[in-house]
Amino acid sequence: MDLVTGEPLALDLVNTSVRTPSGRDHDALATAEGLHTWLAKRAGRLTVPEAPLGPDDLAAVRDLRGHVERALEAARQAAPPPPEAVEALNQALRVAPAYPCLEVQGAVLRRGAARDGTPLDRLLTELAEAAVALLTDPGVGKVRGCEGPGCRLLFLPAHPRRRWCSPDLCGNRVRVARYYQRHK
Template sequence: MELLIGEPLALDLVNTRTRDFDALDTPEGFGIWLDRQAGRLTPSEGPFTADDLGAVRDLRAHVEAAVGAVRRGEGPSLETVEAINVAMRAAPAYAHLDVVGDALTKGARRDGDRRARLLAQLAEAAADLLTDPAAGRIRACEGPGCRMIFLPAHPRRRWCSPELCGNRVRVARHYRRHKPE
């Protein structure tokens, strides 16, 4: 399973579907993706159901459509925007004060069931990305057959990952140059 992790969270969500694998097909695959997002999402208690995965797939489709529109220099459809807004409203974040020993800490909490909380976090990540001026720089990987997208830190970045697609392209180029005639 080759999952691109480490892009903005909304792009990592879109990238849960690769050329050969969809992390949202099974609770186990989704659990692996969630584990790799440690520190970026509030941990969830227990496994997700098929209905939960369906809700995440629906949100992913809307995020993917919105990102595609932004990449084309267009505005996303009102349906897509509303779907993202509905997910954010289902479990809005609120400030919360905790006492840890003698110290006070401020954090964020959410009401709602775990599906609503997860969808709200993912939708907020999408809203953050879509309203960031850098969103216009989101690119598709140039690797053959790759469907990953990324936000390049360097303008010359061409592949989702130098270790994955970058290496495949370099190996294919080397083979073409040294192929016996």
């Protein structure tokens, strides 16, 4: 279930744990299958592991998501992030750093980037890099929570008046509720 699209990758990761319009909690990373589905939808923004990830790998991704969420919440409140979140992100960054490599495409040579490590290490490093990019962006304080009732999705508004994660979902529900109240 992807309700918000086009957000920074770190927000997409945090938004994998949502409250549905019916008020039920939904975790897109509850199963390894859910993780693979989520990763497949981000194939252009993230290197998707070819080998299936197992339950331990899923737990590592969920753990990283929790650290990103806590660091992001602190950044939104202009407070220092929890030290354990910083350490977890730094650890994930260390396990599979990118290094330059030479790529050959026909007669053309290009500078590329490669990573060593297991598929999980590479995934965690890429997710941690996305989190660091968001957390160090001067606009991190602009990250907002949806004002839709019961919704806890986060988004980075392109327009300062944006109030909902999705105008088609939460925005529409709020407008329908207001209309109903006016015509009651």
